Amino acid sequence: MNSISARICRCGASRRRFGLALAVALLVAGSSAVAAKAQEAPLKIAVVDLEYIVANSPAGKALSSRLQAFTDEVQAEVKSKRDAANQIGEQIRQGANTLSDERLTKLQQDLEDAQIAIKRYQDDKQREGQKMQADGLREIEEQLKPVFEEITAERGYDLILNNVPGVIVMAGPRADITQAVIDKLSAATSGG
Numbered sequence: 365m366n367s368i369s370a371r372i373c374r375c376g377a378s379r380r381r382f383g384l385a386l387a388v389a390l391l392v393a394g395s396s397a398v399a400a401k402a403q404e405a406p407l408k409i410a411v412v413d414l415e416y417i418v419a420n421s422p423a424g425k426a427l428s429s430r431l432q433a434f435t436d437e438v439q440a441e442v443k444s445k446r447d448a449a450n451q452i453g454e455q456i457r458q459g460a461n462t463l464s465d466e467r468l469t470k471l472q473q474d475l476e477d478a479q480i481a482i483k484r485y486q487d488d489k490q491r492e493g494q495k496m497q498a499d500g501l502r503e504i505e506e507q508l509k510p511v512f513e514e515i516t517a518e519r520g521y522d523l524i525l526n527n528v529p530g531v532i533v534m535a536g537p538r539a540d541i542t543q544a545v546i547d548k549l550s551a552a553t554s555g556g
Contacts, residue, residue, distance in 0.1 A: 422550055438489045455471055
């Protein structure tokens with residue numbers, strides 16, 4: 365009985381191995397056919413100028429306006445703080461020979477505090493501006509995803525590259541879909 369059981373087990377194991385080998389062979393043959401068919405079709409590649417898209421899209425223009433207003437506000441505040449610090453510096457220069465040592469020390473400390481405050485303000489506002497820019501670019505990126513998906517589906521692109529000098533050696537005008545992306549993005553963000 366043991367020898368019959370052993371033969372049945374060996375036979376079952378052989379069938380499983382054969383079935384597995386057959387499945388692997390069919391999978392390889394099928395994927396080879398798909399790969400061969402995919403290689404028959406030419407690869408469709410497009411390029412876009414993302415920097416131009418960001419600068420000329422509605423969201424990019426809005427971001428640029430917000431950043432410019434922010435920069436103008438910061439520059440005006442920095443100028444005001446510097447003017448105040450310069451006034452303290454002028455008081456020190458004018459009173460160098462007439463003010464008491466205690467008053468001069470106090471003014472010098474005030475000037476140093478004002479200069480430190482200006483530097484901190486600039487650093488804080490620089491970080492705030494960078495965050496504003498990063499958040500705005502992330503928002504534009506989110507708006508671009510469905511646009512790229514739609515263009516890829518419509519035109520059958522296999523690959524879309526950012527037209528960055530040094531990365532893209534040459535791209536003909538047919539491959540550049542920058543304006544098509546801007547048009548679709550504008551239509552998508554304007555609701556039509």
